Amino acid sequence: MKNIILIVSLLTASLYADLNINQIENMILKIHKKRVGYDLNMLESTKNPFVVLEEENNVTTFVVKEVEDDVKISLHAIVAKKAYINDGWKDVNDTIMGYTLKYIGKRGVVLRNRNHIKKLFLSDKRDNFITVEGR
Known part of the structure; x- marks a missing residue:
């Protein structure tokens, strides 16, 4: 009985595994669709989303840290x-x-x-x- 179930499952798997060239090409076309992304110029012009928030008396204040120049020590x-x-x-x-x-x-x-x-x-x-x- 086990052998019969094994043989039947192998035959059904082989029937579903039969792919023709057109099916493979359609799968490749679906994979290779170019995704639309953002323009780099637009990304450079956006504000920094990582800011420090300070809350005083229920008022939120945005604090933007200034970039410090790295000193040259050798x-x-x-x-x-x-x-x-x-x-x-x-x-x-x-x-x-x-x-x-x-x-x-x-x-x-x-x-x-x-x-x-x-x-x-x-x-x-x-x-x-x-x-x-x-x-």
């Missing part, structure tokens, strides 16, 4: 627990462009400005070692 060398950052030797707790130097390691330093933390590392590509020439 680490050139580390010698005897001092770091050469932006053309000057700095020690722990010195201030560099609003950031405080918190840690000096062998290959990098950690700077902190309130909630912002920057980690600077010595580049392997450049010559970062300072040599003292003849005296």
Whole structure:
């Protein structure tokens, strides 16, 4: 009985699996219909939907944050627990462009400005070692 049910189910599956070329081409045409999207110029002109809302006395105020310029800080060398950052030797707790130097390691330093933390590392590509020439 099991064999008969298995044979009948295989035969019915093979009958429904018979697709001709026209059916396949129709399926491909349905898949390849180009979807209409938005124009990029229109998207650039829209306002930012992600704004911070502040509620005071049942009045909603929109607060738009200004974009802060990222400062350029570069680490050139580390010698005897001092770091050469932006053309000057700095020690722990010195201030560099609003950031405080918190840690000096062998290959990098950690700077902190309130909630912002920057980690600077010595580049392997450049010559970062300072040599003292003849005296």
